[in-house]
Amino acid sequence: MSTEFSIFLVCPPGTESLLAAEASAAGFTPATAVPGGVEVTGGWREVWRANLTLRGATRVLLRFAEFRALHLAQLDKRARRLPWGEVLRADVPVKIEATCRKSRIYHAKAATQRVETAITESIGAPISAEAALVIKTRIEDDLVTLSLDTSGEPLHRRGHKQAVGKAPMRENLAAIFLRQMGYDGTQTLVDPMCGSGTFPIEAAEIALGLLPGRSRSFAFEGLASFDQTAFEALKSTTPKTPNIRFYGSDRDQGAVQMAVKNAARAGVAEYCTFERKPISDLTPPEGAKGIVMVNPPWGARIGDRKMLFALYGSLGKTLSERFKGWQVGIITPDAGLVKATALGLKPADTPVDMGGVRVTLYRGTAG
Numbered sequence: 001m002s003t004e005f006s007i008f009l010v011c012p013p014g015t016e017s018l019l020a021a022e023a024s025a026a027g028f029t030p031a032t033a034v035p036g037g038v039e040v041t042g043g044w045r046e047v048w049r050a051n052l053t054l055r056g057a058t059r060v061l062l063r064f065a066e067f068r069a070l071h072l073a074q075l076d077k078r079a080r081r082l083p084w085g086e087v088l089r090a091d092v093p094v095k096i097e098a099t100c101r102k103s104r105i106y107h108a109k110a111a112t113q114r115v116e117t118a119i120t121e122s123i124g125a126p127i128s129a130e131a132a133l134v135i136k137t138r139i140e141d142d143l144v145t146l147s148l149d150t151s152g153e154p155l156h157r158r159g160h161k162q163a164v165g166k167a168p169m170r171e172n173l174a175a176i177f178l179r180q181m182g183y184d185g186t187q188t189l190v191d192p193m194c195g196s197g198t199f200p201i202e203a204a205e206i207a208l209g210l211l212p213g214r215s216r217s218f219a220f221e222g223l224a225s226f227d228q229t230a231f232e233a234l235k236s237t238t239p240k241t242p243n244i245r246f247y248g249s250d251r252d253q254g255a256v257q258m259a260v261k262n263a264a265r266a267g268v269a270e271y272c273t274f275e276r277k278p279i280s281d282l283t284p285p286e287g288a289k290g291i292v293m294v295n296p297p298w299g300a301r302i303g304d305r306k307m308l309f310a311l312y313g314s315l316g317k318t319l320s321e322r323f324k325g326w327q328v329g330i331i332t333p334d335a336g337l338v339k340a341t342a343l344g345l346k347p348a349d350t351p352v353d354m355g356g357v358r359v360t361l362y363r364g365t366a367g
Helices: 016-025 044-053 072-081 108-122 171-180 198-208 228-235 253-266 305-322 335-339
Strands: 005-010 029-034 037-042 059-068 095-101 134-140 143-149 189-191 246-250 272-276 291-294 327-332 352-354 357-365
Touching (some): 016 029, 016 037, 037 044, 095 108, 108 134, 171 198, 171 352, 198 253, 246 253, 327 335
Parallel strands (some): 189 246, 189 291
Antiparallel strands (some): 005 037, 029 037, 059 143, 327 357, 352 357
16 A cells, blocks of 8 residues: 555635645645645644644545446455554554435445445444444445545644633634634633633633644554554654733633633643623733734624624724724624724625624724
């Protein structure tokens, strides 16, 4: 089997170009944005590194085989020829998922069974619907593509945010929105509706140079190619010591307590301050102007839209009066609510899928 693979970085719709920029900056090539993700090439080390270091990705798929099959017998024959022992371990369960589109093989369940049989008869690996290791079999226009989901749990589940409130912001989306705001780890960040603390914690991790996947496990650890020593070397980094802090506040004391605990688990509590306070009590911290990042309620998600106009208006008034010169980012699907802030914020280029809703980052400068 080749030592160079096509690697597909899955991301939320609308974030492809942003993930491509992140991947390119991290040294992945050619980092081509396509619908649903980013295509790069590389070996196993790049697979491990993508899972461990990329903040905007949802999961990492390794495309390890591709061939044409016009009928099930041909699929069965060609699947058996694959060097399964170079990829899978005989003692690690695996799950097969299949999709068929515009192909003469149209029965996904039958296709799944053929691949399962090829694996069990080749190396004896057990098949399990609950397996963490998943092989995705896509048959489109009679072309069979076999991909390994090397991540397992989605990559936004980093193992730190165990406590969450209503409509939590996923870490990979927080990273993407911070990138859209031009955040590079050197700016102070304030989130006046912080919920479980995702934005301040994510910003602090970036400033400290902490790897997003440092505390979790991955599906690729159960593959035949996995080298624990080499992977531990990849994980070995020296944290930076930023001279800035990250601030979160919320009117809900329970949310503040969750944020404090999540920051401690992430190892950034020393750099984060969380307080219970309403928008009307918000004041800028001392030091250079930075970024205000807000994921406020919107009618389709939390609360009555009509009642939210006052909330957005209060937010806009506070920021325009007390945060002059600060960069402001507000995430919402509702342009009307953003207009109520009177901050003159403009939408970023591309809406982003967040929990099935297309939201937009509106950004600008307060004052």
